[in-house]
Structures are given as C-alpha cells and as structure tokens.
Amino acid sequence: MAELSDSVSHMIDQLSRLPGIGRKSAERLAYHLLRVPESEAFALSDSIRSVRENVRYCDICFNLAESEMCNICRDPARDQTLICVVEQPRDLMALEQSGTYKGLYHVLLGRIAPLENIGPDQLTIDRLVGRIAEGTFAEVIMATNPTVEGDGTALHISNLLADDDVRLSRLARGITTGSVLEYTNKEILADALAGRQPL
Numbered sequence: 524m525a526e527l528s529d530s531v532s533h534m535i536d537q538l539s540r541l542p543g544i545g546r547k548s549a550e551r552l553a554y555h556l557l558r559v560p561e562s563e564a565f566a567l568s569d570s571i572r573s574v575r576e577n578v579r580y581c582d583i584c585f586n587l588a589e590s591e592m593c594n595i596c597r598d599p600a601r602d603q604t605l606i607c608v609v610e611q612p613r614d615l616m617a618l619e620q621s622g623t624y625k626g627l628y629h630v631l632l633g634r635i636a637p638l639e640n641i642g643p644d645q646l647t648i649d650r651l652v653g654r655i656a657e658g659t660f661a662e663v664i665m666a667t668n669p670t671v672e673g674d675g676t677a678l679h680i681s682n683l684l685a686d687d688d689v690r691l692s693r694l695a696r697g698i699t700t701g702s703v704l705e706y707t708n709k710e711i712l713a714d715a716l717a718g719r720q721p722l
C-alpha cells in the first residue's frame with residue numbers, strides 16, 4: 524500500500540494548491556475521486572488536459588477560444604457596434620450569463636495595478652485602441668470591476684479614447700463598490716448594463 528499512499532498523498536498535495544482548497548478539502552476530494560467509478564475520475568483528468576492543450580486566447584478579443592477566434596467574435600448575430608471592456612474572461616462569462624448583452628467584448632487580461640507593477644503595457648490595451656480606431660464601434664462600455672484599480676484602468680483607457688468618435692459608458696453602480704463582477708448576481712449585472720452611464 525506504500526505506493527498507493529504515495530500517489531494519494533501526491534494528489535492531495537496537487538489539489539491543495541488550488542485556490543480555495545485547504546488540506547482538509549483536498550483530502551475529501553482525493554478520497555472522493557478514489558471512490559467514484561474510474562470513468563468519472565478520468566473524465567475530470569481528461570477535461571483538465573483538454574483545456575490546457577486546446578484553449579487559447581482569441582486573436583481579436585482575448586476571450587478564451589479553441590481556435591484563432593472565439594465563439595462571440597465569430598457570431599455574426601452579435602451587435603458589431605457595441606464593445607464591452609472587461610478585465611478577465613470570467614467577467615465576460617458573468618456578463619454573458621446575465622443574458623442581456625449582445626455586443627462584442629475586449630478582455631484586458633488584468634487591470635492596471637501599480638502596487639503589483641502591472642502597467643498598461645502588460646494588458647491588451649494597445650489592441651483595444653487599435654480595434655476602436657478602425658471606427659466600426661459606436662459605443663465602448665467600460666465594465667472593469669468597481670474597485671480602485673478597475674476604475675483607474677477605465678479612466679486610463681477613456682483618456683486614450685478621448686479623441687475617437689465613439690461613445691464611452693461605464694456600468695451603473697448597482698454593483699457595490701469593491702465587489703467583483705464574477706460574483707455579482709445576473710439580475711444586478713443586467714441592471715448595471717441597462718443603466719450604464721456616459722463617461
């Protein structure tokens with residue numbers, strides 16, 4: 524059994540490195556995975572492998588994609604005149620789940636965070652400015668998180684776009700300051716989108 528214990532304890536180590544998973548939860552998950560049918564355990568490991576091998580960022584908007592373009596950029600039914608700027612793919616998913624937004628997106632892959640030495644150059648801001656400069660968008664909706672850093676990022680971008688012929692708006696403050704988009708329920712997100720304010 525020594526070998527088995529080694530691999531079990533290795534799995535517990537790996538699981539406990541996941542965010543929000545403490546040692547006890549990792550043990551519970553490990554023993555769960557030992558008990559379920561093999562096919563169920565392999566489905567999980569296969570899905571992890573498949574995501575890491577196949578998923579990349581969309582060349583256009585930096586959403587998660589399985590080819591050069593994500594499903595949203597590829598969809599001709601999306602409103603091509605609206606672009607919504609978010610920090611992370613998971614924020615985009617939260618807005619999609621609100622079910623009311625039908626435009627395009629741009630994912631910054633982070634926010635300007637001087638204390639963590641994350642400047643504008645480390646984000647996809649240049650590509651966003653390039654997309655806006657093409658002149659096809661009528662409105663840019665800033666949907667960065669309502670935090671000091673999210674607001675600062677939105678301000679930085681709106682300054683860069685000041686000379687472009689495009690309307691700038693920001694999600695309404697139905698979202699409590701400091702809360703994070705991905706954890707906001709979809710009704711509040713839908714209200715925030717509907718009540719967006721000019722910048």
Ligand SMILES: [Zn+2]
Pocket residue numbers: 581582583584585586592593594595596597
């Ligand atoms: Zn895309």
